[in-house]
Amino acid sequence: MKRLLVMPFLLLLTGCNIKVLDSRSDTANDQAFLIIYSFSLMLIVVLVVSILFIRFVFKYRYTEERKDNIPPDVKGNKWLETAWVIGPLLLLAILAVPTIMMTYDQSPVLSTESEQEGTSVQVTAEQFNWTFEHANGKTEQNRLVIPEGGTILLHLKSEDVIHSFWVPRLGGKVDVMPDRELVYEIKNPQIGTYEGKCAEYCGLGHTNMKFEAEVVSADEYASYLNEK
Amino acid sequence: MKFTLFGVNIMLPSDVLAAWVFTLLLGAVVVFLVLKKKRLGLIWEYMVTTNHRKIGILYILFGIIYFFRAGLDALFIRTQLAFPNNDFWVFQGEKYNEVFTTHGTMMIFFVAMPLLLGLMNTVVPLQIGARDLAFPFLNAVGFWLFFFGSIFFNISFFLNMTPEIGWTGYAPLSTEQFTPGAGSDFYIFGLQISGLGTIFTALNLIVTIVRHRAPGMKMTRMPLFAWTSLITSFLILIAFTVLAIALYLLMFDRLFGAGFFSGTEGNPIYWQHLFWIFGHPEVYILALPAFGIFSDVISTFSRKRVFGYPIMVLSVALIGFLGFMVWAHHMFTVGLGPMANTFFAITTMLIAVPTGIKVFNWLFTMRLGVIRFTTPMLFSLGFIPSFVMGGVTGVMLSVSAADFQFHDTHFVVAHFHYVIIASTILGIFAGLYYWYPKITGYVLDEKLGRWHFWTFLIGFHLTFFPMHITGLEGMPRRVYTYDDSGGLAELNFMSTIGAFLMGVSMLFAIWNVYKTYKEGRKVGNDPWDGRTLEWSVASPAPEHTFDPMPVVEGIDSFWFAKSAGKKMPVTDQVRATPLEVQSILPFLIGSTLFFLSLGLTFSWYWLSILSAFILFTLLVVRSLKDEREDHYGRRK
Ligand code: HEM
Numbered sequence: 001m002k003r004l005l006v007m008p009f010l011l012l013l014t015g016c017n018i019k020v021l022d023s024r025s026d027t028a029n030d031q032a033f034l035i036i037y038s039f040s041l042m043l044i045v046v047l048v049v050s051i052l053f054i055r056f057v058f059k060y061r062y063t064e065e066r067k068d069n070i071p072p073d074v075k076g077n078k079w080l081e082t083a084w085v086i087g088p089l090l091l092l093a094i095l096a097v098p099t100i101m102m103t104y105d106q107s108p109v110l111s112t113e114s115e116q117e118g119t120s121v122q123v124t125a126e127q128f129n130w131t132f133e134h135a136n137g138k139t140e141q142n143r144l145v146i147p148e149g150g151t152i153l154l155h156l157k158s159e160d161v162i163h164s165f166w167v168p169r170l171g172g173k174v175d176v177m178p179d180r181e182l183v184y185e186i187k188n189p190q191i192g193t194y195e196g197k198c199a200e201y202c203g204l205g206h207t208n209m210k211f212e213a214e215v216v217s218a219d220e221y222a223s224y225l226n227e228k
Numbered sequence: 229m230k231f232t233l234f235g236v237n238i239m240l241p242s243d244v245l246a247a248w249v250f251t252l253l254l255g256a257v258v259v260f261l262v263l264k265k266k267r268l269g270l271i272w273e274y275m276v277t278t279n280h281r282k283i284g285i286l287y288i289l290f291g292i293i294y295f296f297r298a299g300l301d302a303l304f305i306r307t308q309l310a311f312p313n314n315d316f317w318v319f320q321g322e323k324y325n326e327v328f329t330t331h332g333t334m335m336i337f338f339v340a341m342p343l344l345l346g347l348m349n350t351v352v353p354l355q356i357g358a359r360d361l362a363f364p365f366l367n368a369v370g371f372w373l374f375f376f377g378s379i380f381f382n383i384s385f386f387l388n389m390t391p392e393i394g395w396t397g398y399a400p401l402s403t404e405q406f407t408p409g410a411g412s413d414f415y416i417f418g419l420q421i422s423g424l425g426t427i428f429t430a431l432n433l434i435v436t437i438v439r440h441r442a443p444g445m446k447m448t449r450m451p452l453f454a455w456t457s458l459i460t461s462f463l464i465l466i467a468f469t470v471l472a473i474a475l476y477l478l479m480f481d482r483l484f485g486a487g488f489f490s491g492t493e494g495n496p497i498y499w500q501h502l503f504w505i506f507g508h509p510e511v512y513i514l515a516l517p518a519f520g521i522f523s524d525v526i527s528t529f530s531r532k533r534v535f536g537y538p539i540m541v542l543s544v545a546l547i548g549f550l551g552f553m554v555w556a557h558h559m560f561t562v563g564l565g566p567m568a569n570t571f572f573a574i575t576t577m578l579i580a581v582p583t584g585i586k587v588f589n590w591l592f593t594m595r596l597g598v599i600r601f602t603t604p605m606l607f608s609l610g611f612i613p614s615f616v617m618g619g620v621t622g623v624m625l626s627v628s629a630a631d632f633q634f635h636d637t638h639f640v641v642a643h644f645h646y647v648i649i650a651s652t653i654l655g656i657f658a659g660l661y662y663w664y665p666k667i668t669g670y671v672l673d674e675k676l677g678r679w680h681f682w683t684f685l686i687g688f689h690l691t692f693f694p695m696h697i698t699g700l701e702g703m704p705r706r707v708y709t710y711d712d713s714g715g716l717a718e719l720n721f722m723s724t725i726g727a728f729l730m731g732v733s734m735l736f737a738i739w740n741v742y743k744t745y746k747e748g749r750k751v752g753n754d755p756w757d758g759r760t761l762e763w764s765v766a767s768p769a770p771e772h773t774f775d776p777m778p779v780v781e782g783i784d785s786f787w788f789a790k791s792a793g794k795k796m797p798v799t800d801q802v803r804a805t806p807l808e809v810q811s812i813l814p815f816l817i818g819s820t821l822f823f824l825s826l827g828l829t830f831s832w833y834w835l836s837i838l839s840a841f842i843l844f845t846l847l848v849v850r851s852l853k854d855e856r857e858d859h860y861g862r863r864k
Pocket residue numbers: 299302303305306328329331332333335336339340393394395396641645648649652653691704705706707708727730
């Protein structure tokens with residue numbers, strides 16, 4: 001349903017192929033939906049203000065005929081003022097509903113509170129490297145391999161300062177904290193190779209703290225795990 | 229460059245060397261000019277002054293100097309980011325981290341704050357019919373604390389010890405373990421000293437506005453700039469106190485290994501909470517006074533009173549109040565949980581409502597009016613659509629699940645520059661053009677003003693609009709380079725052109741000031757056909773204003789008296805006025821805090837103890853004297 005709503009916008013935007021909107025997982029897809037949904041609502045606001053602005057500035061500009069005009073002493077207008085309290089409130093209510101739904105669905109939680117099932121990967125960040133450890137103990141640096149479909153559970157922990165895990169096409173960021181382990185879910189990723197990076201400023205090598213995220217088929221993942 | 233001085237090997241990178249050469253040359257020119265024109269006396273006059281207009285001028289002067297300094301940083305940032313995989317001068321890695329830290333910190337604390345405080349200082353007393361701020365001595369102390377705090381922050385660069393922790397100074401990166409150098413200490417003490425000064429000035433403004441209004445100037449008749457200054461001062465009082473606490477704890481962590489923000493007892497999240505409980509209200513501290521300026525300017529140049537005055541005041545108060553309930557929207561990705569994320573998403577959205585009210589009320593102030601396109605009005609008109617664009621991206625950011633994508637990307641950089649530049653910076657320009665006659669006695673050139681406005685506005689949109697897209701293309705903030713993919717190259721190049729256009733626009737501004745000074749065409753009391761009290765006193769405002777004291781009979785009563793062809797009634801029943809003094813003590817008090825901090829930074833504890841002792845002595849000296857005694861007699 002949600003995906004249907006997004007379709008026309010996505011078609012419009014595939015021309016520019018913006019990474020965050022060109023999502024490759026359900027998680028990122030929901031976020032792209034929210035971005036476009038809020039953008040469309042906000043476009044209404046911008047349009048209303050722009051129309052009034054252009055109209056008033058043009059119509060009431062200073063001209064030779066109106067040089068000595070003393071405008072009426074308007075103090076305000078109860079009805080109009082009520083209108084622009086109620087209007088924005090309604091608009092925000094429309095925005096708040098999917099916001100709350102998806103925030104509950106997607107907010108990262110503490111490892112100890114997570115109840116989800118899925119493929120777990122232990123992510124450890126340190127200045128300026130990523131280490132990914134899989135269920136069977138296989139570890140690799142700066143390359144994350146995960147199976148397509150299903151739910152991926154990333155358990156994130158930092159060795160030193162705060163970092164942030166981000167693969168724009170697969171989902172939003174989650175901070176990697178030194179004092180707690182967070183879990184972030186990526187739902188139903190699609191096959192492909194995507195760029196990932198650290199998004200929280202962490203010092204000298206922050207710019208280059210990148211990694212590669214590879215989504216592969218389940219079979220390939222199994223054989224990846226068993227590779228030496 | 230490497231060299232040896234007093235047996236110490238000193239390494240100076242070329243940018244620091246360039247700064248030394250440039251500063252020394254400029255300093256020599258300034259000293260030469262001062263001596264040639266025999267202006268030493270003038271400098272001394274400003275060092276000992278406690279007059280609100282002069283202190284306002286000092287704030288504005290240094291705000292503008294730092295604007296060029298931090299603007300130069302911005303140009304370095306944009307030049308480095310002009311092309312993919314670019315290597316401009318030294319600005320990669322560490323130097324890039326330093327340059328965005330100084331840019332952000334200075335723009336917020338040493339540009340926007342002093343410019344606004346300067347305008348409040350000069351204008352608020354004139355608008356409400358006060359002869360000075362309630363505590364002129366404290367006002368001078370406030371300014372010199374700001375001054376020495378900003379100098380303390382700035383010398384770090386000349387010593388090649390620039391902070392590199394971002395303007396947010398997140399722990400644990402800012403703790404001693406990860407940034408052992410003196411840089412972070414310069415950040416801590418620089419902000420601590422100047423923040424203290426800001427708190428003093430806020431207190432001063434509150435007392436002034438509550439106690440020293442002209443007869444008949446009820447709260448409900450005050451111009452909106454006075455109202456926003458009042459509410460802003462309350463915000464400062466709370467927010468800057470929280471900042472002071474945060475910096476204090478961080479100082480203990482760094483100097484004495486206290487461990488508030490790291491280790492097993494402490495927690496880095498505490499810093500983020502404290503910082504944003506200060507930091508979010510701070511953006512309203514920057515925006516609200518600008519709202520006040522726009523309200524006054526739009527009303528004056530539409531020849532109409534502000535539409536819906538009560539709700540305009542109420543919405544400012546509401547924004548101020550809600551401003552303290554949204555701080556964790558900067559922390560959606562930290563893992564506070566779905567409950568907290570939802571709560572802060574909703575409160576953030578709610579702030580949009582009072583803000584929207586203000587926008588519509590400004591629009592309807594213009595409706596039916598006669599809109600004159602003077603330079604201050606152009607800046608105010610430029611503000612409305614630009615600010616709305618920044619506001620709506622703010623609402624988009626409040627959608628917490630979407631913010632997982634936006635957070636810490638150039639989308640956010642675009643958002644907050646749209647908000648801050650459209651409100652604060654355009655507001656400051658509007659205010660400076662508007663009140664320039666009241667401050668100096670000259671009116672700035674309109675033609676150059678229009679050039680300044682249009683180049684700035686176009687440059688601004690050209691710089692920041694593309695950043696929305698680069699952010700969504702996956703470009704994080706605080707990175708010094710990027711690959712050429714997804715149009716990043718073209719968009720970033722556009723940004724850089726825009727930034728330089730803004731740089732050019734500032735040259736028009738300087739040229740304008742210079743030209744106005746050269747031509748020296750004096751203006752009368754009321755060059756804009758103003759509505760509020762400040763236009764009833766001479767330009768420039770004399771040291772002793774409101775003699776005789778006018779009686780206010782309603783909103784914009786100066787304008788209504790004027791259009792009825794009458795004079796405002798006057799009275800000699802006035803409250804005792806604050807007394808101006810000439811004193812070097814405020815300057816000295818500021819400098820002792822400077823040396824105290826210097827001692828703590830480099831563990832020269834003898835210097836700190838000595839400075840603390842002198843500071844205490846100065847405070848005692850001050851407490852023994854009450855200049856009002858000579859004037860009003862001793863209190864029984
Ligand atoms: C005049 C033109 C300006 C330009 C071209 C400009 C450009 C930039 C750019 C490109 C960044 C992002 C750096 C990065 O994340 O890698 C930045 C950061 C920032 N700017 Fe500006 N800026 C300007 C004016 C301002 C003003 C007027 C303010 C505030 C009053 C301001 C406050 C900030 C802050 C707080 C940051 C964040 C610094 C940090 O990440 O720690 N800037 N600016």
